Amino acid sequence: MVAQPRPGTLILALGFCLAIAATFFFGYRASRTARHVRWQNEPIQSWMSVPFVAHAHHTRPELLFQAIHVEPNPRDHRSIRDIARAEKLPVAELIRDLRNAIENADRSGPGTIPPSAQAP
Amino acid sequence: MLNQLLAALTQYGSPALFAVVAIAAIGVPVPVTLLLIVTGSLAAQGAMDLWASIAIATAGSVSGDQIGFAVGRWGGKALIARLSWLLGDAEHLKKLDAKAKSWGGAGVFFSRWLVTPLGPWINLASGAADYSWLRFTLWDFLGESLGAALFIWLGHVFSDRVQQIGAVLGDLGWAILGILATAFLGWRLFFGRE
Numbered sequence: 001m002v003a004q005p006r007p008g009t010l011i012l013a014l015g016f017c018l019a020i021a022a023t024f025f026f027g028y029r030a031s032r033t034a035r036h037v038r039w040q041n042e043p044i045q046s047w048m049s050v051p052f053v054a055h056a057h058h059t060r061p062e063l064l065f066q067a068i069h070v071e072p073n074p075r076d077h078r079s080i081r082d083i084a085r086a087e088k089l090p091v092a093e094l095i096r097d098l099r100n101a102i103e104n105a106d107r108s109g110p111g112t113i114p115p116s117a118q119a120p
Numbered sequence: 121m122l123n124q125l126l127a128a129l130t131q132y133g134s135p136a137l138f139a140v141v142a143i144a145a146i147g148v149p150v151p152v153t154l155l156l157i158v159t160g161s162l163a164a165q166g167a168m169d170l171w172a173s174i175a176i177a178t179a180g181s182v183s184g185d186q187i188g189f190a191v192g193r194w195g196g197k198a199l200i201a202r203l204s205w206l207l208g209d210a211e212h213l214k215k216l217d218a219k220a221k222s223w224g225g226a227g228v229f230f231s232r233w234l235v236t237p238l239g240p241w242i243n244l245a246s247g248a249a250d251y252s253w254l255r256f257t258l259w260d261f262l263g264e265s266l267g268a269a270l271f272i273w274l275g276h277v278f279s280d281r282v283q284q285i286g287a288v289l290g291d292l293g294w295a296i297l298g299i300l301a302t303a304f305l306g307w308r309l310f311f312g313r314e
Contacts, residue, residue: 009309012305012308012309013309015301015305016302016305016306016309019298019301019302019305020298020302022294022295022297022298022301023295023298023299023301023302024298026291026292026294026295026298027291027292027295027298029291030287030288030291030292030295033284033287033288033291034288036284037278037281037284037285037288040284042280042281042282042283042284043283045123045126045283046123046127047122047123047124047125047126047127047130048126048130049130049131051165051167052130052161052162052165055161055164055165055279055280056161056279056280056281056282057280058280077130077131077167078131079123079126079127079130079131081123081127082127082131
């Protein structure tokens with residue numbers, strides 16, 4: 001007669017398998033993201049300020065302030081969401097305007113984006 | 121909530137940094153690694169001072185850890201007494217206590233920067249296990265300074281890639297935790313039978 005494993009052993013074995021699966025899952029995801037770090041552009045989020053977006057996309061803050069019709073001020077660290085609230089505009093619309101301004105700046109101003117960000 | 125915390129950090133700088141890392145150290149689930157990376161990016165942009173940010177992040181984290189330790193010291197024992205039927209007899213509890221003390225320094229140090237999700241639990245456990253406050257504070261300070269310096273420096277270097285670096289480090293942290301769990305459970309499963 002084959003001995004039945006104890007419930008404690010089964011739980012340990014299950015935990016062991018789950019831990020291995022989690023290690024591979026997170027390890028794979030980390031390596032995949034790390035491989036794309038160099039050439040993926042930073043997505044614009046509602047918590048970012050305009051100077052922060054300008055820095056992440058290697059463009060001038062004044063250009064972005066102008067694109068969303070806000071008085072250019074490098075010390076203006078309000079988030080995009082706060083600006084949207086103040087201007088009574090949807091956040092998505094401001095993000096779209098900023099993205100368009102960045103794309104236009106990329107097209108018209110060579111050297112605004114580093115070579116690492118232009119790779120395929 | 122993450123968006124609001126990051127917006128507060130971008131707008132208010134150091135006071136927001138101190139408050140958020142202290143709250144995270146107490147045990148509120150906040151992605152503090154991403155927050156420190158964003159701080160490094162803000163330092164690279166000239167909006168915050170690099171060294172002051174490291175000092176403030178360390179001070180905030182150590183303050184939060186001290187609260188967790190105090191809760192464990194004065195509230196943890198009562199909880200353990202209540203759960204003693206679940207944890208085992210007095211002899212077993214004594215063994216667990218001794219183990220917690222012997223691993224204390226390394227546990228505190230590595231949970232500050234390498235396996236950060238364990239940090240708040242180690243604070244509570246150290247307090248409850250009567251681990252020396254002075255040793256706890258010393259290892260805590262060393263680990264938190266290293267963690268703050270490491271993540272803020274990474275944010276400073278990769279200042280235009282903060283979200284991606286945050287995602288990589290977040291996943292790496294969980295992968296390391298998975299390796300530790302695999303090693304511990306494997307050891308219990310294959311060699312730990314009594």
